[in-house]
Amino acid sequence: MTAVAEAPASELLKRKARRGAVIDGTTPTSRTVRFALLLLFLLFVLMPVYVVVITSFKTSSDTTAASQWSLPQTWTLEPWQKAWDVLQPYMIRSLSLAIPAAIISSMIGSMNGFVLARWRFPGANLAFAFILFGMFIPYQAVMLPLRNTFRELNVTQGVPTLLLAHCIYGIPICTLIFRNYYATIVPHELIESARVDGAGLVATYVRIILPISISGFVVTLIWQFTSVWNDFLFALFLTQQRNGPVTLGLAALAGGQKVDYAASMAGALITSLPTLLVYILLGRWFIGGLMAGALKG
Amino acid sequence: MYGRFRTWGPGLLVLLPTIGLLGYFVYGLIGATLNTSLTAQHAARRGSYPYVGFENYANLFAEERFLNSLKNLGVLTVAFIVGTLIFGLLWALLLEKGVPGESIFRSVYLFPMAISMIASGVVWGWLMNPSTGDDARGINRLFHLLHLGFLENSWWSGTSRWTNMLAIALPAIWQLSGYIMALFLAGFRGIPPELREAARVDGASEFKLYRHVLFPQLSPIALSALIILGHMSLKLFDLIYAIAGPSQFRTEVPSVYMWNTLLRSDMAKAAAIAIVLLAVVAVLVIPYVAYTVRQESAER
Secondary structure: OOHHHHOOHHHHHHOOOOOOOOOOOOOHHHHHHHHHHHHHHHHHHHHHHHHHHHHOOOOHHHOOOOOOOOOOOOOOOHHHHHHHHHHHHHHHHHHHHHHHHHHHHHHHHHHHHHHHHHOOOOOHHHHHHHHHHHHHOOOHHHHHHHHHHHHHOOOOOOHHHHHHHHHHHHHHHHHHHHHHHHHHHOOHHHHHHHHHOOOOHHHHHHHHHHHHOHHHHHHHHHHHHHHHHHOOHHHHHHOOOOOOOHHHHHHHHHOOOOOOHHHHHHHHHHHHHHHHHHHHHOHHHHHHHHHHOOOOO | OHHHHHHHHHHHHHHHHHHHHHHHHHHHHHHHHHHHHOEOOOOOOOOOOOEOOOHHHHHHHOOHHHHHHHHHHHHHHHHHHHHHHHHHHHHHHHHHOOOOOHHHHHHHHHHHHHOOHHHHHHHHHHHOOOOOHHHOOHHHHHHHHOOOHHHOOOHHHOOOHHHHHHHHHHHHHHHHHHHHHHHHHHHHHHOOHHHHHHHHHOOOOHHHHHHHHHHHHHHHHHHHHHHHHHHHHHHOOHHHHHHOOOOOOOOOOHHHHHHHHHHOOOHHHHHHHHHHHHHHHHHHHHHHHHHHHHHHHHHO
C-alpha cells in the first residue's frame, strides 16, 4: 500500500491548505475560474440524480421522451409503491446478509491484522503476500468450482451461500485495513512491555488492542457492508430471483420486455438508500475506508 | 526452541484458519478452474472428462468473438483509466488549495462511489438511449433541448468499437473519478507545506512548482490508482450487464462472454475464459503485490 493508506486518510483530506502567511499562488480571477469549473462539474455529477428523482415521482403517462427533463405534471408516489412491493423481500435478504457478513469478516480481519502488524512470526511476509493476492483475484476464476463446493457442503442456496462467500473473500481486505491501521496507531513499545509483563497474544489483543480498534472497525464495517450490498456477480452466479439479494431484484425490476421507467428509477433509489445513508452519516470514515481499501474492486 | 515458539507460535495459530480458508477458496478453486479448462467438459453434468491439454485456449484465441471481447476490453480499460485519472486529478487540483464549500464539492463528487454498478447501470442505460431527433430520450433529449443536436449519438449501440466502449466507460468514470480525486487530494494535503514555500522562495513558477515539486510526490498514489482502476476495469461486468444486457456482441468483454458461455453450459470454455481473465489481472497485480511486500519488509 502507499503512504496514503498508512496515514489517517480522512484527516489528511480535512487538512486545509495554509493561507495567509505566504503567497499561495492564487489571484481573485483564478479563484473565480476555479469555483466556476467546480460548479460545472458538480452539475455534471448531479445530472443523472435530477432525472432519476423527478422520474421516480411521475405517472406512467408522463414518462414520454418529450417530458423527460421536465418536472412531473402531477407528483405521485405510485412508482415508489410499485418498486417497494417488488423489492421488499430482496431488501430484507440483503440486510440479513450484509450486516453479519460485515461483522464476521471485520472480526477475523482485526485478529489477522494485529498479528501481521505487531505479533509477527517467521514467514509473516509470505503469509501477507498470500493474503494480499487473494484480494485481487477476479471472482470469475473461482466461481465455477465454488458452486460445486457449496453444493457438496449442502449450504442452502440464498443468503447462507452468499454469507459464506462474502465472509471468506472479504477477509483479505479487512486484514489489510487492520494491518495498516495497527501499524500506524500501535507503538511497538506498548506490545513489548505487555510481553515483558507476561501477557500472551489473546490477553494483549483483548486488553490493549480491542479498546483502540473502534475506528478501524467502523472503516471495515462500512467497507464490507457497501461491497456486499452492491455485489452483483456472486448474487447472479450463486443465487436465484426467489432467494437472491437486492441487486438481483433491481436487475429484474429494470429488465425484461416492458420496463416501467418510473418504477425502475424509484427502485434504483430504494436499493441505493442504505449505502447512501451510511455514506451521508458516516462519510468521514467511508472516505477512510476507501483509502485503506484502495485495492479492492 | 520451545521458548521461541511460545513467542511467535500464537500469531501463526491465529492466521492458520485464514490461510487454510484462502488456500482452499482462492488457490484451490483457481486450481480447480484451471483443471476444468484443460478438459473436454462441454456440459454442465459433472463426471470424468478426458484431458485435452490447451485445446480450449487454442480454440478461444482462434475465435473471432473472443478476440472481439478482448479488443473491447482493451478499449474500455484505456478509456476508463484515462478518463478517471483526468477527472480525478483535475478535481483534486481545483480543490487542493481550498475553496469555499469544499466539503460539499468533495461529498458530491464522491457520492457515486456508494452506489452499486447495477443501480448506476440501470440509470445510465436509460440516459444513454440511442434514439435521436424528435424521439430522443435521455442525454440525447437534453442535447436536443439545449440546441446541441449535433452531439446526439447512438452511445454504446453504434458501429465503432471506440464510441461503443467509450459510452460504457462513461458511467464508470462518473462513479470512480471522485474516488481518485480523494486519493490525490489526500496526497496533496500530505505534502509538507515547507516544500511549496521553499520552491516559491526559490522563485519557481506555479507550473514548475507542480511539475517538479508536487507531482513527483504523488507518483506512488498514481501507481496505486492505476492498479486499482486497471483491475476494476478488467473485471467489469455488472455495468455492462445493466446497460447493454448480457447478450450484446458490441459491448461484450471476456467477463460477459464467460457468463454467456456458462448459460450454454460449456464449462471447459467458461473456465478457460476465467483463467485468461485471471492471467491478465495477475500480470498487472503480481509485480505490485511483490513490490508492496518488499517495501513493507524494508521499512520494518
